Amino acid sequence: MLNRRNFLTAAVGVAAAAGLSACAKEDEGGSGGSSGGGSKKITLGFSQVGSESGWRSANTDSVKSAAKEAGFNLKFSDAQQKQENQISAIRSFIAQKVDVIAFSPVKVTGWDAVLQEAKAAKIPVVLTDRSVETKDESLFVTLVGSDFTDEGRRAAKILEKVLEKAGHKGKVKIAQLEGTTGSAPAIERAKGFKEVMEAEHKDDWKIVVTQTGDFTRAGGKQVMAAFLQSNPDIDVLYAHNDDMAIGAIQAIEAAGKKPGKDILIVSVDGVKDGFIAMSEGKINAIVECNPLLGPQLMEVVQTVKDGGSVERWIKTKESDFMQDQAKDALPTRKY
Amino acid sequence: MSTPSAATTSRWRALTHHHLFWPVAVLVALLLVNVPFTPDFFSIKMTDGHLYGSLVSIVLFGSPLILVAVGMTLVIATGGIDLSVGAVVAITGALTCSYISDQADQNALSGVFLAMGIGLVAAVVCGLWNGFLVARMGIQPIIATLIIMVAGRGVAQLITDGQIITINSEPYKLIGGGYWLTLPFSIFVVAVVVAVTVALTRRTALGLLVESVGGNAEASRLVGIRSRRIKIMVYVFCALCAGIAGLMISSNTSAADGNNAGLWIELDAILAVVIGGTSLLGGRFSIGGTVIGALVIQTLTTTIYTIGVPTQTNLVFKAVVVIIVCLLQSPKFRAKVFGAKFGPKSGAASGGSAATEPAKTVTTAEAAPKMEVS
Numbered sequence: 001m002l003n004r005r006n007f008l009t010a011a012v013g014v015a016a017a018a019g020l021s022a023c024a025k026e027d028e029g030g031s032g033g034s035s036g037g038g039s040k041k042i043t044l045g046f047s048q049v050g051s052e053s054g055w056r057s058a059n060t061d062s063v064k065s066a067a068k069e070a071g072f073n074l075k076f077s078d079a080q081q082k083q084e085n086q087i088s089a090i091r092s093f094i095a096q097k098v099d100v101i102a103f104s105p106v107k108v109t110g111w112d113a114v115l116q117e118a119k120a121a122k123i124p125v126v127l128t129d130r131s132v133e134t135k136d137e138s139l140f141v142t143l144v145g146s147d148f149t150d151e152g153r154r155a156a157k158i159l160e161k162v163l164e165k166a167g168h169k170g171k172v173k174i175a176q177l178e179g180t181t182g183s184a185p186a187i188e189r190a191k192g193f194k195e196v197m198e199a200e201h202k203d204d205w206k207i208v209v210t211q212t213g214d215f216t217r218a219g220g221k222q223v224m225a226a227f228l229q230s231n232p233d234i235d236v237l238y239a240h241n242d243d244m245a246i247g248a249i250q251a252i253e254a255a256g257k258k259p260g261k262d263i264l265i266v267s268v269d270g271v272k273d274g275f276i277a278m279s280e281g282k283i284n285a286i287v288e289c290n291p292l293l294g295p296q297l298m299e300v301v302q303t304v305k306d307g308g309s310v311e312r313w314i315k316t317k318e319s320d321f322m323q324d325q326a327k328d329a330l331p332t333r334k335y
Numbered sequence: 336m337s338t339p340s341a342a343t344t345s346r347w348r349a350l351t352h353h354h355l356f357w358p359v360a361v362l363v364a365l366l367l368v369n370v371p372f373t374p375d376f377f378s379i380k381m382t383d384g385h386l387y388g389s390l391v392s393i394v395l396f397g398s399p400l401i402l403v404a405v406g407m408t409l410v411i412a413t414g415g416i417d418l419s420v421g422a423v424v425a426i427t428g429a430l431t432c433s434y435i436s437d438q439a440d441q442n443a444l445s446g447v448f449l450a451m452g453i454g455l456v457a458a459v460v461c462g463l464w465n466g467f468l469v470a471r472m473g474i475q476p477i478i479a480t481l482i483i484m485v486a487g488r489g490v491a492q493l494i495t496d497g498q499i500i501t502i503n504s505e506p507y508k509l510i511g512g513g514y515w516l517t518l519p520f521s522i523f524v525v526a527v528v529v530a531v532t533v534a535l536t537r538r539t540a541l542g543l544l545v546e547s548v549g550g551n552a553e554a555s556r557l558v559g560i561r562s563r564r565i566k567i568m569v570y571v572f573c574a575l576c577a578g579i580a581g582l583m584i585s586s587n588t589s590a591a592d593g594n595n596a597g598l599w600i601e602l603d604a605i606l607a608v609v610i611g612g613t614s615l616l617g618g619r620f621s622i623g624g625t626v627i628g629a630l631v632i633q634t635l636t637t638t639i640y641t642i643g644v645p646t647q648t649n650l651v652f653k654a655v656v657v658i659i660v661c662l663l664q665s666p667k668f669r670a671k672v673f674g675a676k677f678g679p680k681s682g683a684a685s686g687g688s689a690a691t692e693p694a695k696t697v698t699t700a701e702a703a704p705k706m707e708v709s
Contacts (some may be wrong), residue, residue: 051497051594060497078497080594082486181646211639212646216595217499217588222396226640229389230373243499247588250512257383273501 020236034140042305043073045093047103049130050081054271059129059291066294070300081114081180083107087114090124094121100301102126102200107182108133115139123237124304128297130184142310144297146289146318148185151268152192155238156201158320159266162284163236166264172201172235175221175227176210177248185289186212187238189268195211208234213244220247228255239267242274242286260284260323270321272333278326285323290316291335333335354612358627361610365634372642385514389637396587397633398511398521398579399424403600403630405532405622406576409569411608414549415469415476417570419636420577420604422487423461424597427454427581431495432502432591441504450507451582458578459571461487466567483602491593500591511586521583528576533622542620545569545645549617603632610660631660653706 042251044067049058060076064312067074075098081084094117101123105111111132118125119139127146163172176193179186190210197205209227213219220239227234228251235251239245245267249259252296259265259282267274277283293316303310321329350356369376369389380442403420410417431454461483468479471495513520536542547555548562555562580600585591609615609623610631635656644652662668 051492051499054499057498078492079672181649209643210646211643214595216592217590218584218592218595221588222636223640225392225396226389226637229376229392230641230643232491250588254382254386254512273499 003215015212041071041073042100042301043075043096043098044301045075045077045096045098045101046088046128047077047079047086047089047093047101049079049086049104049106051078054243054273054335055289055291056269056285059293061335062292062294063297064294066298070297070298070302072298079106082240083110087111090114090118094118094123096123097121098123099305100124100126100139102128102297102301104129105132105184105240108184108187109182112139113137126297126300126304128293129291132184141304142300142312142314144293144300144314144316146316147313148188148289149192150196151185151287151289151318152189153196154192155189155266155268155285156196158285158287158322159236159238159264161322162264162266166261166284168235168264170204171207173222173231173233174205174207174236174238175208175231175234177213177223177237177239177244178210179212179244181212183215185268186240193238207238213239213247215241215244216252217243217247218252220244221251222247224248224251225254228252228257234263237263237265239265242267242269242271242277242283246273246277249277263320270333271335272330275321275326275330275333278321278323279330281300281323283323286321286326288318288320290318292316345536346539347392347491354621355624357660358610358612358631358665361663362634364497365631365638365656369634369641376641381517385517385519389641391519393630393633393637394522395512395519396637397525397630398519398525399583399597400600400603400607400633401525401626401629402528402576402580402583403549403597404604404611404625405529406573407604408608408611408613408620408625409532409536409545410476410573410618411605411615412545412549412615412617413566415566415569416478416605416615417465417573418477418601419461419465419480419483419487420580421597421600422484422491423458423574423577424581424594424600425491426461426487426494427458427578428585428591428596429491429500429593430454430457431507431582432585433439433494434673435502435504435507436500441502442506444506447504447506454582455575455578458574458581462571462574463567465574466570467571470563470566487516488593491596493593495591495593497593502589502591504589507586508589509586511583512589513586524579524583528579529626534571536620536622546617546619549619568705604629606657607632610653610664612664644659692702 001085048060048064049056064074064076075096077089079089086103086106090101090103091114101118105127108131112134115125115134116139123141127140127143127145131143131145132140169237176190178190178312208231211223213223220243224247237245237248239248245265249265252259252263257263265283266285267283268287268289270286274283274286278286296314296316300310300314367499373389376389379386381387403424407420431450434450434453435447437442440446465480465483468474469476509515509520510524511521515523536545544560544565547560548565552562577631581597584596607628608625610628611621611626613620614622635653637653639649
């Protein structure tokens with residue numbers, strides 16, 4: 001049925017399409033990548049989680065531009081939120097003998113095997129933005145990123161201010177939109193928030209519903225629409241990122257309520273669209289989680305490559321924003 | 336049923352043997368599960384000039400899945416499968432939103448229509464490509480459509496530059512998130528697509544041709560049916576449905592997200608088709624069943640959100656329900672567990688076309704290995 005010529009045309013088609021996908025997934029950042037003679041040029045293999053939110057895109061841009069500025073050869077790979085993609089990306093970095101591997105782990109656990117391989121190949125590993133859980137501390141050099149547990153605590157603290165400002169007295173019913181199940185920011189932002197809540201507001205605050213919105217707008221919208229049905233008397237929404245909060249705002253509006261007034265909203269990240277929503281009065285407070293860690297990462301990569309020692313955890317610089325600061329802060333938001 | 340007369344028994348039999356009986360029963364059961372957790376689950380009230388309630392949300396959020404699943408039904412009826420629909424959703428949304436975001440006036444109707452046109456043309460091109468590979472090149476559908484499934488998402492990310500494109504266009508918001516005559520506008524879109532599909536497949540010979548191609552493509556060709564043309568047509572139709580779903584999903588949140596829009600929707604769509612009683616082997620299909628199947632999946636998702644299943648167990652809960660649904664669909668399983676009453680053989684007595692249909696129903700587990708052979 002299938003003659004040779006037809007098969008060949010089909011094969012070429014398949015190859016072309018596969019090539020296209022490869023281009024889209026593994027575009028080489030940095031300067032050209034093919035500067036053959038540059039033996040001193042540091043090659044950095046970076047595996048990104050995906051591009052699930054505006055925050056993540058800003059993070060990617062920051063890493064790419066910082067690598068270019070530092071004159072590193074960056075091999076960038078997008079894991080599309082899948083751990084198996086990330087593991088195979090790290091394996092290919094090992095095979096390509098890059099100088100340093102950096103990655104933002106999709107999940108907290110399950111990295112021991114592949115990191116052992118990197119260690120055996122004597123390639124230092126730097127984690128960015130998210131941490132991993134492992135018994136062997138020597139598997140990675142350092143973590144460049146935010147303290148998510150602290151972000152959770154800060155969210156609870158700023159909620160106190162928001163409630164005071166809104167004149168809310170008595171019991172507080174909280175709905176929580178969690179990030180991707182099993183991811184470090186989702187676990188730790190929930191943990192930090194709960195810590196403060198149980199220590200200081202044991203009697204009056206209560207999380208009545210909590211569910212994952214996968215850090216996406218569509219997820220936040222759908223989950224919030226269901227929350228509003230099962231618990232119409234929610235006072236506060238705590239969203240683990242701005243995008244879910246933006247989705248939830250649309251659901252709250254569809255239910256005929258006023259986001260920021262009928263339901264107070266606190267979210268984490270501080271992306272541009274989040275600040276726009278806050279300046280419109282729809283989000284009450286944002287706890288910043290700074291994605292622009294590219295320059296800090298490149299510094300660390302250089303130090304590690306030169307054999308210097310670095311701290312185990314290099315924290316990014318961050319601050320909190322209330323509604324009245326939104327308009328002033330908005331023009332400075334790059335992402 | 337205390338004194339079952341012959342008439343009621345046969346009516347009951349005809350009912351339980353109708354091919355939509357089990358999907359509908361599952362849907363009703365799932366809806367009822369919500370009532371203890373959401374007391375006013377079935378209540379629908381007016382808010383800001385449109386209807387609002389759980390049922391409205393289920394249909395609104397389920398609309399894209401219904402569309403994709405309807406397209407998938409026809410592809411599966413020809414014995415094929417289309418894994419690329421999720422990527423087509425992403426591409427369509429990305430193209431349309433990036434075009435609208437470049438406009439000076441995002442609310443201009445002409446710009447919005449042109450943008451949607453561009454998006455849908457891209458979807459049709461994807462469908463033509465799939466159909467070409469399957470019908471002309473003879474590549475197995477699962478492989479042929481895998482190409483766009485993998486590459487297409489990359490293309491969508493290329494279009495959006497890896498960013499989420501936020502737009503602010505009132506007319507575009509209507510199609511997936513707006514309301515018309517107090518109902519979500521997407522309901523009307525779905526109704527039109529389903530009605531046109533049913534009319535074309537059941538009022539003309541087209542449905543018969545699709546089924547005959549799925550039954551035996553070679554035999555159909557020998558009796559004079561242009562089976563290749565039919566195959567290309569169903570892939571194009573499926574991609575077009577996915578394209579409209581892509582418009583809805585991006586319009587619903589007024590943003591195009593190349594990475595997440597329509598992620599895994601192909602699997603949900605295949606599941607909806609199977610729950611609806613369409614055989615994965617091809618040769619017969621039920622559009623009505625697919626619509627019910629898609630609603631079952633959306634209701635299941637909503638149920639998980641409302642009854643407070645811990646997030647870590649979401650997928651387990653979903654899996655258990657899907658397994659139960661598939662087992663209930665299997666006539667062999669029913670015959671073993673409930674006895675001959677719901678089994679395949681007793682239905683022969685009641686006669687009618689409906690009675691023979693459950694016998695052909697297969698579960699995913701049964702169908703998957705056979706697919707490889709064919």
